[in-house]
Amino acid sequence: MINLVWLNTFCTLIETGHFTRTAEKLAMTQPGVSQHIQKLESYLGHHLIQREGKRFHLTETGESVYKQGRQTLLQLNELETTLKVDDPFSGRCRIASPGSVGLKLYPKILDWQQSHPKLNINYTFASNLGIEQALEERKLDIGLITRPSSHSSITCVPIAREQLCLVTSSQVTDISWESLLKLGYIDHPDGAHHASLLLGANYPEFHETGQFEQKGFSNQIAMILQPVARNLGFTVLPAHAVAAFPDQHLITSHNLITPVEEVIYLAKRQWDNQPARITHLIGLIEQELS
Incomplete structure (x- = not known):
């Protein structure tokens, strides 16, 4: 692999056009600049510059190495700058x-x-x-x-709590155990879990969602309350999902004696x-x- 320090010295020499100015710009000695050029030429097996007294000009190989070398050095510099800048909005x-x-x-x-x-x-x-x-x-x-x-x-930190809600259509006012059995359950992927938490804390008769006739199922969070709003059954959902339902006048979120919240972990x-x-x-x- 090409030594990037030698390559940088070579490119700087081409841009300044002078060994002394290159040495000053890179905080080196002039013999040190010459040594870097010689080492790069030796590694590549080609002459990169043709010396003419105190002047020099690029060989054909030198022109190719300079073009590619300058592009490589610019890309590496951009990479370094990008890594150093930790933009909170990008x-x-x-x-x-x-x-x-x-x-x-x-x-x-x-x-x-x-x-x-x-x-x-x-x-x-x-x-x-x-x-x-x-x-x-x-x-x-x-x-x-x-x-x-x-x-x-994986580390988990509790950052919030979300209340679980028993939701029926707005036509339902009776949420006794018998009334829930008649309504039937609108299930969803977390339906059994949410029901066990909320109904288990408020209805001694509850053991599992299998006690209710399943009247529907949806795995789309925004659609679960659609059948509930049509009075096809009841469900248990977290409060944010209930609040996001657009037709609030068609549903009722009932207050139970024992509120239950889910912890949200980051x-x-x-x-x-x-x-x-x-x-x-x-x-x-x-x-x-x-």
């Missing part, structure tokens, strides 16, 4: 969260991106397991999950040094969810 941010949190966060993060167009936001709605796997595979910078991770390589790889843009994103998330 670059890619990869984040994933459960759907409910995403419905609240994603529009706010897009507002941030609009204010800083050099940002590139990659937002994924995913399950806890999917987020953990993506973090381990380095496909995410950070994730939001609703339980502590079991992976030793998850990231244990040994990662986060760039400024990710640190700034974390601050934005904490502010929005607090």
